[in-house]
Amino acid sequence: MAKAEYKVPPSLARSVLDYETPITTKSFSLGVIPVKVLLFWFVVFISTAAVIMTPPVKHSPVWLKIIIVLWVIGFAAYFGQWTKTKEMKFMQLPALFGYLQKQHRRISTRRDTAPYPFMQLVGIKSVDEDGYVRYLDGSVGYFYSVVGTASALLFSGDRGQIVDRVDSFWQKVETDTQWNFITTKESQAVFSQVANVERKNQNLVYRHPELTKLMEESLDILRYDVGGKFSSIHQYLTLHSPNDAALHTAQEILLSEVENSSAMYKQCRQLNGFEVNDLLRSIYGHKKK
Structure with missing residues (x-):
């Protein structure tokens, strides 16, 4: 216990x-x-x-x-x-x-300006297509989208089981890798739902104006309402290791926990390069009012 x-x-x-x-x-x-x-x-x-x-x-x-x-x-x-x-x-x-100094409060991100001040702020040198992140100090890492199981509505028995599992998990984690959690409030990802509606639209055998209009309304709802106006809480996990060996060890511990139990991580998915850049853009990017 x-x-x-x-x-x-x-x-x-x-x-x-x-x-x-x-x-x-x-x-x-x-x-x-x-x-x-x-x-x-x-x-x-x-x-x-x-x-x-x-x-x-x-x-x-x-x-x-x-x-x-x-x-x-x-x-x-x-x-x-x-x-x-x-x-x-x-x-x-x-x-x-x-x-109070202006150069310490503003960083220019135009294409014709030097990228080094912004790189020092973020600390990331490059992001590969598979989501492999390289930092300026030579360290490496990966980003994951995670969903937990903790809730205030849990029964005492389930709560104790989750706490025990989390406690045993952190005892297995090596100290050379940083495990950082990022919580954001952003629009829901509707890429798969939009692709599914477009696939149905392309596979229609008989075209009817009302049916086509219904498909267009479904796409508009997904793109502009669900994927634009409605926000939800998303949580991400970053593994930040000094080298590839430490990163591989941390990945094995994480994947073993996900495969053997759902008490700590109900869902865990590694982000690709596009998703990592989109997450960083939501944190460091400029939001239009």
Whole structure:
């Protein structure tokens, strides 16, 4: 039986400032606070006291000193907040200043411009017809369209079976390959349905105006309504490996899971080159309003 809860171990890259210490007294408790937060507020108070005690602020009116202290406390309270990513807000200021530069916010994708900035953003060098993806750093990968079985309406027995299967699956996965899931909201793929209607239209023995009109209406509904207006959630899996050997091992683990059980992957299909480019276009492409 899989565990109900998993403890996330601390990162090996954690520094001394990332350690958390409890702040408690007999009357109240502030909880667990990282060392860097305590050091930040210590520097703020020392700096504020130094500013207040230094001319010309030292000889200024009391109301001006109060305004300066309140402004510093408010500024520090906002930029000293502890975010969900275990960082303080002021650490995001360098990225904000870099974002203000126009060349860091826009990438030209015209045919007469150099493709290297966009390639660095996406990280993909080329996509073969069979869906084999080559990255700029020499790594390789494949894209898959997957459908899972998890649902909030499952019975407890089925839910436990799925959780156990998922737990055993991830225990078999090697750590040298990245397994990334992509969830998109896009129009439904109606290529096979459109081809089926066109095939029926071509195989008609007797042509009748009303029957031909019915076929055209079916094609319009598939192309412009089902395949255009109606959106659904699609999920994709990417295998990103440093070399072909690691990628082949990851493929074997995935295919073995799909063939032996449907608890984790109800459907799994490898995307070809056209489908990979279409997926990337839906993520990075410009959508007309």
